[in-house]
Amino acid sequence: MLVGRFGPELALAAEATVRRGHAVLAASDRLDGQAAAYAFSRAPLIGEELFQASAYLGDSAARKGETVALDLLRIGLVVVIALVAAARVINGGG
Numbered sequence: 001m002l003v004g005r006f007g008p009e010l011a012l013a014a015e016a017t018v019r020r021g022h023a024v025l026a027a028s029d030r031l032d033g034q035a036a037a038y039a040f041s042r043a044p045l046i047g048e049e050l051f052q053a054s055a056y057l058g059d060s061a062a063r064k065g066e067t068v069a070l071d072l073l074r075i076g077l078v079v080v081i082a083l084v085a086a087a088r089v090i091n092g093g094g
Contacts, residue, residue, distance in 0.1 A: 002026040006033035014040035025053070 002013055006028040014024045018040055026037035043056075052070070055063035 002028075002037075005029055006036070008032050008036055011036040011040065025057075 002010060002024075003026070006026070007030050010026055010028060010033045014026060014036060017024050023042065024037070024040045026033075026041060028034050028037060052063075052067050054060070055067040
């Protein structure tokens with residue numbers, strides 16, 4: 001598990017991990033580090049998914065419920081934004 005401020009050097013550690021047959025769980029706040037993590041990971045965690053890693057790794061019903069609730073809130077927010085945009089277009093942009 002590699003989490004932090006990594007650049008392309010993350011690829012070195014990830015390659016060694018993959019060669020040993022282990023899964024790579026990596027995240028970086030730098031774009032080049034994210035690219036390396038994405039290339040070596042079977043299921044990359046991008047953005048806020050990193051904060052839900054415990055739900056992916058564990059078997060806690062509460063953590064999985066939190067993940068589902070966040071996804072539902074995101075979907076609801078997207079629907080509200082789309083409805084407001086559609087209403088503005090229909091009403092002439094006002």
